[in-house]
Amino acid sequence: MITNRQRALRRLRHNPIAVIGGLMVISVILAAIFAPFVAPFPSHAGAVVDFRHRHAPPDALHWMGTDNVGRDILSRVIFGYRVSLTLVAGVLGVAMPFGVILGMAAGYFRGRTEFIIMRLTDIMLAMPPLVMALAITAILTPDLGNAMIAITALWWTWHCRLIYRVTSAIVTEDFIEAARLSGASHTHILLREILPNCMAAISVKTTLDAGFVILFGATLSFLGLGVQPPTPDLGTMVSTGAQFLPDQWWEAVMPGLGVLYAILGFNLLGDGLRDMLDVEIG
């Protein structure tokens, strides 16, 4: 007998790309948590100015070079991951449960509930997300909290639609009918019968989304609508560094590669999980 877990682990071992993705994600998370200990110049996360070392190219001391006021870019990228991961936790921590609950309700209760929730979702999905997030952050003041609100307000729709699809597919199965006939409450059916069947889709979607939330947040701050200086943020660092292209290329390229690394990690891990758990999340 092979348990599901053993089968999953075996697939994971045969999927080195997912393992690499997982390691990349872990390295980003650990670097963010232990930033003050990992970063070579922890104080450079703040408004430090060191004009003697400004615009220094990458070398043994500053692996990613220094920025226009002489701060170590590697240190700022590491602290930047804190902002990115806070954003991910804030957005997905709200949007995911919200979307899952609405999606399950729409797929399970059908009728008017389904109509209202799914039409609302359709409307929300018809808006280009970045444009809407831009409009929302513009109306509010641009900072991390409001960027979080703006992204969350749009993000739940994707989870809602995915879980709606999963739920509608299993709601006609015999085991749901059996639970209903033996007198189980709606809450019981939703949480104990349907939710466990959604977990695979939720975990794959959430992993892939973590990368895209980072991308989204970095794009907002690149446009000047996210985290404000001096807090180190990857998108802001790229846009500041872009002023010094092409001569001081590292100031834009290094933080850019930093974002790329994090997104790639989550994407590889998510793709690996999808193959492993064998779910369709399209």
Added chain:
Amino acid sequence: MGSYLLRRAAGFVFVLFGLAVVIFVIARIVPGDPARIALGPLATHEQVLQLRTEMGLDQPAIIQFATYISGVVRGEFGKSLLTNRQVSRDLAEALPATLELVLLTLILMTCVAMPLGMLAARRHNSAIDNISRLVSLLGVVTPGFVVAILLQLLAAETGRFLPITGRLSPDMSFSADITHLLVVDALLRGRLDVAGDAVLHLILPALALSTAGIGQVMRITRSAMLDIARREHVDTLRSFGVPGHVIALKYMLRLASVAPLTILGLEFASLIGNAFVVELVFSWPGIASYGVRAILSKDFNAVMGVVLVSGLFFVVANLLIDMLVGVLDPRLRRRA
């Protein structure tokens, strides 16, 4: 086909109305007075009151909503605080630049990604296949602003053969007044020098904008071709001795293009989003750079106009794609 189109169009109006409502609600739940925000902290109370009346903010919400909707229907969004002109006029001026960029991007996406996807599927698991998978993965995960910046660096390295800002070199004077698309108008007027210059200006922004989409479309085309290659009618054709490239181009491509086209519709959302980054980086005078300026200066009417126009763009693009898909695969018409 008629009733299919009618149903699609009804859904389209519904979605647009919803979009307008959501934008109105967002704009009205703002803490603080839009007139005060627009004028800044130094304006006098009288000035703020006057602007409030001008903007119609002293009316009840329902009246404001009615004025707003009737304006939107006529394509009027009010005056821009930034340019002090009608927002609709600003938008009309900026739209062709964006349209030109987006059209070339779409051409690049389909003409590069679909053949590459087909090639990868035919040489399944070969070196070409693996490279194309790697490229498409990188295309999907690389942020638009990183691509834009890398392309700018590349342009600098190659001695600025490709221009990195604007639509036309400053020493070129040409007014595009037929279709407002520079390349098309220049060709129509027989100005080859202008057309060439405009194309050179388009290349880098369009490349930056198409990277993400190329990756997606390539990936989907590949898996759709592989999926269809396993169908029975393809086996039959093969057993009749029909050459592989004929099967691929004549019989499989039509069915296999449904999936990438659908993805292209969804891709449009991120394409519009990325346009904001790309236009900003390449100083492209389109809707998105107008939008960024409007957003940063809290110009509400302009922001609403830009958001609605981009929403319209997205919805229309998806409607067109749905129609095209319906033509390509008649079964979908009945199901939808």
